Amino acid sequence: MSRAAIWRRVGSEEWIEVHPRVYRSATHDLTPRAALRAAALWAGDGATLVGQAGAAWWNLTDRHPETIALAVGAEGGHTPPEGVRTIRRSVGDLARVKVDGVWVAHRADAALEAAASLGLLEGARLLDRALQQDRIGLPALRRALTSMGQRHGVVLARRLVALAEGGARSEAERDAHRQLSRARITGWTANLPVDLPGFGRAVLDIAFAGERLAIEIDGWAFHRDVDRFRHDGLRQNEVVIGGWRVIRVTWYELQENPGYLVDVVRRAVLASAVAA
Template identity: 45%
Template sequence: MDTENDLAALLRRQDGVVSRAQALACGLTRAAIDHRLARGLWTLLWPCVYLSAAHALGPRVRVRAASLWLGPGATLIGAGAAWWWRLLEEPPEVLRFAVPPERRVRSRIDVKVVRRALEGARTILHGVPVVPKAYAVVDAAAELGLHGGAALMDRALLSGRVTLESLRRAHRSRLGRPGSAIVARLLALAAGGARSEAERRAHDLLRAAGITGWLADHHVVLPGYGTAVLDLAFPAVRVVVEIDGWAYHRDLPAFRRDHARQNALVLAGWTVLRIDWHQIEGDPDAILALVEAALVA
């Protein structure tokens, strides 16, 4: 056994993190471990989990260290799992891990432990036990709430890394847990309800703001294109608000049709504004300001 080379390879694979059991398995003695700690070559992160001084303490280190501390029976879930799958840009402040119901371990400040039987719904990703992608998206969406969950689910579906049916199966497996109602609503929006809800919300916004002169589903004939049905039009000033649902619904043919239609509208003298469900739900005041600016331009 080549202790130093084996240990160096392990540290590279694990972002500089190693457990006491792993170090001993590589051939290090307990005295050698204590020597590294005493000289500052290693830092104690969790009980019996160390970080090499040659590696920075970053988000990946946090995940690995918590996973090693909790042991092989623990599984990364929630927003942390979605981030580990690279479906979220930033990791959560608090990582969540599921452990078997009979396990007795306390949560810490930045690690929340939940007792949950996953019934085999786990995989090993870059050396860390984690729930599958679809389960991670659904669990994280419940954790992030309506707006954050919608952005995550839309991004995951658009990437093609999960399907709507896989998300539905994952949702069924966690029915009754916190956030189930939010996930159910998000799945309904993802199935096609986002666009109709966005249209309804846009109409409500304009009415509440006292903005008039608009027509929904307005038909116009465009030279070189034909008849187009405009989502929300101000015919007197030739301003149209095109309303989208979620990004993942816009496949390449639809994208090209949208471009051809938008170009035809611009050539016919229309000002085209595009908004979507995420914008309407996230910042309705900005939508109103955009429309008002277009009407007076």
């Protein structure tokens, strides 16, 4: 199409310029996904959507980036338009794939880089959601971590991968123990075994035996598949039937609201004393 033909459409407002040499039809809105495509078209086939932009293109997150990041290679890249950021980083052909007409970093690489850029809590939510949906697996996450090398964000990425591998629950247990100890709450036992008729032996994460109060700790949702979820539900039913009250707390709650556990335990213990 000639330059004159393009400008006739722009002049008649049939087309609207999004970026230099990139136009959209006036009959279509500039949706978040269209904005990602427009940025990729502006940068050309040598560029790759990475980080939050890559994760959004893979539909791993509903959160679309305010600034779209594109890896353009060590030599590539012109001055980017508003809302676009170019990174002078090479993404090899084996580390990217063309999806719906756009070059994007492999799913796990985009997810991990995006998670590390979002911070601990939001990054954990992104990875947890992706793992739950079977969009990525732990082996792919480990490979993505290795490929990050010593890039910015690798320290947080390393922690997120450790949490994904099962560290969230053990970290939550340690946090819970510290919070109870700092609040000088006593009378509890960690990992208390109890025998439940018709079920067998169960181990309560934190137990106040005198008050028959159990605190159960959950990590990331990824680790609670259908069978585990069903087993946990049956187990908790038997614990309650056995005369225990059960409070569940998650890694997220302990991170976001450190005072919650101490508050709920104090109220539960007080309720026991009043009932007695």
